[in-house]
Amino acid sequence: MIYDVIIIGGGPAGLSAALYFGRGLKKTLIIDEEKPRNIVTHETHSYLTQDGVSPQTFRQRAKEDTLKYEGTTLFNDKVTEVKKHDDGFIVQTPAERFQSKQVLVASGLIEQLPAIKNIESYYGQSVFYCPWCDGWEMRNKKLAIINPDERVMHMVTLLSNWTDKLEVFTDGHDSLTEENKKVLEDKNISYHLEKIAEMSGENGQLQAVRMTNGETVDVEGAFTYVYWNTKYEFLNNLDVERDENGRFVVGQFGETSVKGLYVAGEAKDNFGSQLIAAAANGGEVARFMMMMEIQQEFNKKSIKTK
Ligand SMILES: Cc1cc2nc3c(=O)[nH]c(=O)nc-3n(C[C@H](O)[C@H](O)[C@H](O)COP(=O)(O)OP(=O)(O)OC[C@H]3O[C@@H](n4cnc5c(N)ncnc54)[C@H](O)[C@@H]3O)c2cc1C
Structure with a gap:
């Protein structure tokens, strides 16, 4: 099976993106290691309608929203490698190997105290x-x-x-x-x-x-103060362009220098943010990614009908 998109990371950025992909009829796989940096806290704040809920409850609700759409699947594992393959990607975990047309990196920041x-x-x-x-x-x-x-x-x-x-x-x-x-x-x-x-x-x-x-x-x-590891070693094979501070060089909608590879949420900013900002960004990037695909498909369809 070739997924339309594989999302690496099931935090607010990844799950919000998945919600849009699901509603956009895309075959979507979320791969999540389930180690978000906010798991240490009992309450998350400042997200409208969710103020004060635990990170676990927040995620559970987000997963319920997301996984009710047919075609969206969650796989709990750690992505170890992403490789280019034909026009798309191969995404590797210790247990499985998956294939997709596009990849969205929403893997947040790895925090060290x-x-x-x-x-x-x-x-x-x-x-x-x-x-x-x-x-x-x-x-x-x-x-x-x-x-x-x-x-x-x-x-x-x-x-x-x-x-x-x-x-x-x-x-x-x-x-x-x-x-x-x-x-x-x-x-x-x-x-x-x-x-x-x-x-x-x-x-x-x-x-x-x-x-x-x-x-x-x-x-x-x-x-x-805390330290944030932003190496994203699983992307080492792709030679993604970064700036002198290690930030991904991205366009307005998270598009990286590798065609079909996008970043959203804290992974995009390379800096700590907020749940609501990460979720909003995940949705925004997902809409853009789909628009790229939809445009391509539309171009093909119009050729066929002539
Ligand atoms: C102590 C603490 C308290 C906070 N409190 C608040 C608050 O009250 N309000 C607020 O708005 N924000 C809060 N934040 C910030 C908030 O947690 C982040 O802004 C938000 O979670 C970022 O979302 P994200 O989706 O970009 O990344 P994350 O939520 O970090 O999600 C990334 C996901 O990707 C997974 N992942 C990483 N690498 C891989 C891999 N190789 N393969 C598969 N999966 C992978 C991770 O395990 C994780 O599940 C807090 C953070 C901390 C540390």
């Missing part, structure tokens, strides 16, 4: 990275901002919207300029340049940050 002892015990419950996602829940609390680079001042400014009680940690990096230090001092925001040794607390609730010099700061939560 900083090497801070115990951070994983709190991440998603009282330690977060995105104020737009979880700032409201952390309002008026005493918060650690953990960031080793110049973006730390951006986080200070942003989080000042939700609380006045901020403690800055640069985790061993002397990244604050004298000017920035002065801004923080003027606003009575303490900053700590030492490396963080560990986090401590109970039942997912962060209570303190201890530094390598032994000093401990009591807090009620934190916003931390």
Whole structure:
């Protein structure tokens, strides 16, 4: 069987795209490893009609919407390789090999936490990275901002919207300029340049940050930096064009330098975003991909009828 499209990734971007493909009568296969980076959190926010639901419920509802359309299938596995084949693609997983005319990469970002002892015990419950996602829940609390680079001042400014009680940690990096230090001092925001040794607390609730010099700061939560792996090794065979920052070079609708290969959601932006933005983008890219196919088919049909 040759699918019209294989979607790699079953997050909001991939499932929203699948909904459009299903309703567009396309034979669609979603391949999803089921390891979204937001799985650590109990609630997702800011998506109209879904505010506060768990990531599992969100996905379950999205799958119900998507898989009710005949011709749409979900296969749980990890894509390991994508190869060009004739006019389309071969998509390989450890268990199976599939063929399609088009491929949509909606595989998000692979997230890695900083090497801070115990951070994983709190991440998603009282330690977060995105104020737009979880700032409201952390309002008026005493918060650690953990960031080793110049973006730390951006986080200070942003989080000042939700609380006045901020403690800055640069985790061993002397990244604050004298000017920035002065801004923080003027606003009575303490900053700590030492490396963080560990986090401590109970039942997912962060209570303190201890530094390598032994000093401990009591807090009620934190916003931390994270790393995002955007290598997408499964595309290594395709020689997809990237820019100097590793971002896919794409057109307005996610079209890459490889004909028939598209990207959507956070994979397209190479940067953390929001569920609603990823879903909207998945739908937009899917509509464009179908339009390309529909146009081609229409051209063929009009030749036949002459
Ligand atoms: C702690 C935390 C809290 C968050 N809270 C919110 C919030 O409250 N509100 C909000 O709007 N956003 C929130 N986000 C951000 C949100 O999760 C993302 O913006 C959104 O999930 C991105 O959607 P996506 O479809 O691009 O990628 P994802 O949702 O990450 O989905 C990608 C899917 O592709 C799969 N995949 C990856 N590689 C492969 C492969 N090789 N083969 C097969 N499958 C693969 C993954 O397992 C995953 O299932 C949060 C994120 C985190 C980390």
